[in-house]
Amino acid sequence: MTLKSIPLTDELHGYLVAHGAPPDEVIRDLAEETLALLPEHASMQVAPEQAAFLTFLTRLLGARQAVEVGTFTGLSALAIARGLVDGGRLTCFDISEEYTSVARRYWARAGVADLIDLRIGPAGDTLRQLPNERYLDFAFIDADKTGYPIYWAELVPRMRPGGVIAVDNVLRHGRVIAPQNADDRAIAAFNDDVLADVRVDAVMLPIADGLTLARVH
Numbered sequence: 153m154t155l156k157s158i159p160l161t162d163e164l165h166g167y168l169v170a171h172g173a174p175p176d177e178v179i180r181d182l183a184e185e186t187l188a189l190l191p192e193h194a195s196m197q198v199a200p201e202q203a204a205f206l207t208f209l210t211r212l213l214g215a216r217q218a219v220e221v222g223t224f225t226g227l228s229a230l231a232i233a234r235g236l237v238d239g240g241r242l243t244c245f246d247i248s249e250e251y252t253s254v255a256r257r258y259w260a261r262a263g264v265a266d267l268i269d270l271r272i273g274p275a276g277d278t279l280r281q282l283p284n285e286r287y288l289d290f291a292f293i294d295a296d297k298t299g300y301p302i303y304w305a306e307l308v309p310r311m312r313p314g315g316v317i318a319v320d321n322v323l324r325h326g327r328v329i330a331p332q333n334a335d336d337r338a339i340a341a342f343n344d345d346v347l348a349d350v351r352v353d354a355v356m357l358p359i360a361d362g363l364t365l366a367r368v369h
């Protein structure tokens with residue numbers, strides 16, 4: 153039995169990305185521009201293998217209605233939008249006009265702008281405006297870490313039976329087992345809550361900074 157996921161050197165990571173839906177020109181340019189414009193924040197962007205996985209998972213679910221909490225410059229949203237079925241919609245939530253102005257340009261360039269409804273404001277408030285129905289096929293949570301429990305509470309009751317919520321940064325670069333700040337503690341508590349939540353089946357995957365996938369009953 154293989155006991156655990158192998159550690160990734162830079163070289164092995166490059167191989168993995170190159171052999172699993174490598175980034176196209178739009179994604180490469182978006183990553184470059186994000187780094188140039190926002191060098192201190194560029195690491196917030198999902199990893200390239202995560203972007204590929206988000207497209208794959210959205211397509212696998214046949215997702216028609218998706219939500220993203222935490223959009224930044226738009227890479228994960230672009231990845232999700234590319235996986236939607238024809239006529240599908242992605243509703244994105246973020247607080248920053250500055251970050252998401254970059255996203256809008258790249259969504260237009262990728263031809264997915266018409267599929268995305270971006271709502272600006274604190275997601276704890278704006279998520280409540282979504283219909284109170286079980287209609288979502290897929291949701292991705294990647295915003296402020298202390299807000300995760302609120303986003304979870306708003307999203308789980310809106311997922312269709314069998315719908316999936318993906319949650320990013322659940323390992324906090326390893327600090328989740330020895331939290332060093334408020335965000336680490338928030339994620340450690342959130343992970344315990346997900347484990348105890350009888351409404352979902354969840355797995356935690358060691359992709360990038362850790363990704364939980366939760367299938368809602």
Ligand SMILES: C[S@@+](CC[C@H](N)C(=O)[O-])C[C@H]1O[C@@H](n2cnc3c(N)ncnc32)[C@H](O)[C@@H]1O
Nearest residue numbers: 196197198222223224228246247274275295296
């Ligand atoms: C980790 S980044 C998202 C990265 C994005 N998924 C990507 O792949 O590029 C977190 C985002 O959450 C947003 N954010 C922070 N607090 C928020 C809040 N209360 N409501 C909505 N968005 C928030 C930030 O503006 C930032 O763009």
